[in-house]
Amino acid sequence: MYSGHTRFIVDSVTHMHPLQRLFGYAAHYRSQVTTATVYSILNKLFDVLPEILIGVAVDVVVNQKASFLARLGVAEPKDQLVALALLTVIIWVGESLFEYLYQLRWRDLAQNLQHDLRMEAYRHVQRLDLAYFERNRSGNLLAILNEDINQMERFLNGGANDLIQVFFGSIMVGAVFFVITQQLAFLALIPVPLILYGAFWFQSRLAPRYTAVRVAAGALATRLNNNLSGITTVKAYAAEDFEADHIRGASDAYRARNTEAIRWSAAITPVIRMAILAGFTVTLLYGGLLALNGDIGVGSYSVLVYLTQRLLWPMTRLAEMTDLYQRSMASIQRVLDLLHTPVTITYEGKPLPVAQVRGELELAQVKFSYPDGGATAIDGIDLRIPAGETVAFVGATGGGKSTLIKLLLRFYDPQQGEIRLDGQAIHTLDLQDLRRAIGYVAQDTFLADATVAENIAYGTHQVPRADIVRAAQAAEAHEFISALPQGYDTQVGERGMKLSGGQRQRLALARAILKDPPIFILDEATSAVDNETEAAIQRSLDRLVVGRTSLIIAHRLSTVRHAHCIYVLERGRISESGSHAQLLAHGGIYAALWRLQTGER
8 A cells, every 4th residue: 555655755746747757757768868859959050050151152142252251261252152062061961960860869769768658557557456447447548558658659759859949949049140130139039939938828728628638539449449349249239320329429529629629729820920920020121221231241131031030930830849749748647647546455565485375265354345335245254264175155146256256366455354365464465476376267258369378378488288288178178179270379369259158268267277276266157158068167177176275156056066165145244154965954045046046846
């Protein structure tokens, strides 16, 4: 859990500006940022120099032996032009070289930072408790991990360089203006602060609108992800048009948020153009009068006109830069907020070597309610499961069976009481070690988009093919696997869609057998399979549970009648417990369920 001091630090960080937070995160890239910035400045320096050379060239043509270059020692006009030509070549080569270097550096930085940020955000998401995923939509998380981080990459690819060059370009051009004529410099540069102020004013109004755009994008991604994952049901219920209407509504909301932001971002360029027009007109008119009166040379006047265009015209890109900047800041804010989401289920703890786990479990006055404030899911359960025994949990839906398993796996921590493994409270143990000691087969089987063999070996490393085959044989899956087009190398498709439900369950069981854990949990794994598959799974279970602590949740009582002890859960409490024969003799809830399922009167 986060301490009060740590939570204060997190809260303080989340109130920082997104760009400041990003620079703080990318501290180990500071040398690369510095190098890229230097290259951007040098490129801008060489970009400004050609306009000065134009003025010098005009000065050479007009004044010839009385030109600026003549005063530097190059007397002949032809020699002056040759010198200007050589300088032009050097400047253009320098500009091209530093453009290549800054693009290389900024884009390399963008790629590295987006990769690191995405991986750190994904690892952080994996450590968050299940309650977080219940509160947040998966599509929104996908939008953050994908599109938001890509938006940051686009800003670093070009936007950061543009901002740096506009800033330093203004300083360079302003310096030249003041060297030539201070009076005109003040007049020509008056629009610059107005342009910058206008850009920041628009930014402050764009920021909340682009935040709304990213939220709408997350909602749209959630809807798309939900529909695509349930496409079978959509088709079965002929609900294509119905779901298309839902997508249209989410897309319309996204479009509306974008339209609102576009109205503001589109207004920036016309406003900036008017300010640019004022500055350029002052230079053209007032500078021309100074040149006519002989206060400045024709070459100097040419430099001023060209530099005014060079200074002010790139500022029309402030609209594009501001738009990209605000989109990126909204995205960076969402990514870094995700990274600063507190991890409530601590991973660190005492090491738990799997080979030393006996498998004795004890629950002492365990109470738990879900964060949504609903009814108590587990209400003061006390029980002890000896090492190596098989116990079952049965009862009506909502009785607390699956919640109990989630507590054992530490998907949640109980609000009261304690769960112990071999006498040690599980919240004091290393979480990864705890879960490595447990083989878990869920009702909703997860299969990766990989081969059959890779799914059986999921979570383990460098497993010999012979061990994979033996696990499949123990799960009675070898026969159907061998009949697949590429056998164990057959791709199962996304979430195993190329396989039947029973086949997916047998692969999940083979995965647990290969793991060979001291504790085994089966959560309704036979609820959605046919009788033949159930019988096959049951035969595998009979072999699997020998010598290990096994917890089985089932609605089909036939699968648990051989358990050492059966617990009947009702409203989060244990209402009955005993062997199959004892519970039938008791004539309570279990006996009634048995008669209902077997047809006995």
